[in-house]
Amino acid sequence: MGTNWRIDHECPQCGGPITLEETDRFFSCDYCRARLHITSNGPFQYCLVPKNAGTDLLYFPYWRFKGTAYAITGIKIHHRLMDHTRSASSVSELPYSLGFRPQTQPLSFATRKVEGRFITPSLAFSKILLSMEKQLAGMGVQATAQDTLEKKYIGETASIIYAPFKRDGQKLIDAITQKKSYLIKKPLDDESLIAGKADTWRPEFFPALCPQCGWDLNGERDSCVFVCENCERAWEPIHDGLNEVSMGAVLKHSGDATYIPFWKIRPRITGIQLDTYADLVRLANLPKVVQKKWETLPLEFWVPAFKIRPDIFLRMGGMLTISAPENIVYENWKKPSIYPITLPLVDAVESLKIIFASLVVTKRKNYAKLPGIDISPLKSTLILLPFISRGNEFIYEEHNMAIQKIALRYGRNF
Ligand SMILES: [Zn+2]
Ligand SMILES: [Zn+2]
DSSP states (O other): OOOOOEEEEEOTTTOOEEEEETTOOEEEOTTTOOEEEEEOSSSOEEEEOOSSOOTTEEEEEEEEEEEEEEEEETTEEEEEEEEEEEEOSSOTTSOSOOTTHHHHSOEEEOOTTSOSEEOOOOSOHHHHHHHHHHHHHHTTOOSSOTTEEEEEEEEEEEEEEEEEEEEETTEEEETTTSOOEEEOSSOTTOHHHHTOOOOOOOOEEEEOBOTTTOOBOBOOTTOSBEEOTTTOOEEEEETTEEEEEOEEEEOOOSSOOEEEEEEEEEEEEESSOOOBHHHHHHHTTOSSOOOGGGGTSBOOEEEESSOOOHHHHHHHHHHHHHSOOOOEESSOOOOOEEOOBOSOHHHHHHHHHHHHHHHHTTSHHHHTTGGGOEEEEEEEEEEEEEEEEETTEEEEGGGTEEEEHHHHHHHTTO
């Protein structure tokens, strides 16, 4: 299970102190009642707060990765939660990881307001991810094996966290503990190292108002799509505002329901004949007689639009892809109660091949083809499905599909 960091900041509207969690993308201020959503151009950037601030501090970058790694090896799909930090600078004498520190120390956004010099990351995130995998393998944990056909990272957070060090000649002293020091071989005033031009990154706060009708948008702190209950539109934050997401629902006409969100994605697939639902039935060897109308029914993938344990994620996505809900309406769905949308479309798209593999991988001739198959999205829609509450579970009656409430709750934490 991953852990969340806490970030101290101030309300951009009234200056009141606020504490955010790393995954927060929406907040309402306790002081001035502003409702804002938070975005970033590029990865979010944080820094550990030193005991004594000062202009003589050097801030060294670390990449932070949190997410689920999926790997298809032979006929098995492995998954592993990853939650790591790794040094992003070329100074090899510094600790390669921040360990547990970000969980126990206060963090702030790494904005220009923080005094000190920020070292520009010199190692790309993709390189770091590769070395993390190798390291895990060295510890006997197979994130991926040699014969791995495919791997994907889903629900990931890649952010940068800066750790402060105080300079003393060629030594860097940890400005958090103020104890550990590191002797650095490279000249510390080397331009290539210190070049870190004044970084202009800052988090962006925007009013959480519907761009169409001006109504307050609904969401929870970890929501990645906000819904306007007034005009029934859905909005996804992008770096400079909100982008409309098309949305529909399967309505339940009697009784209460909680509407749980899924991404419905029409794919473009190359490397294998897979365009229609009939193609999928044949490839996955489903125990169904292919009906004539399926030969022209476009294949659509269904992907949970919320964070949930990997095995449940694949199972629900697979079930709905095999047996797609019908009677979707695209307007007048009358404000149902919506479970928060916490898995963005980009992550859903990343998962398409893994969901596809989960349906077809038991046949050797299929999984041998996987490396040559490419799946990209053509059209995506957010669909709300009605689940009724029964004891410890939510149930989608049409498909007799159940999900444990506790699994949904745990899913919110990673
Ligand atoms: Zn405020
Ligand atoms: Zn609206």
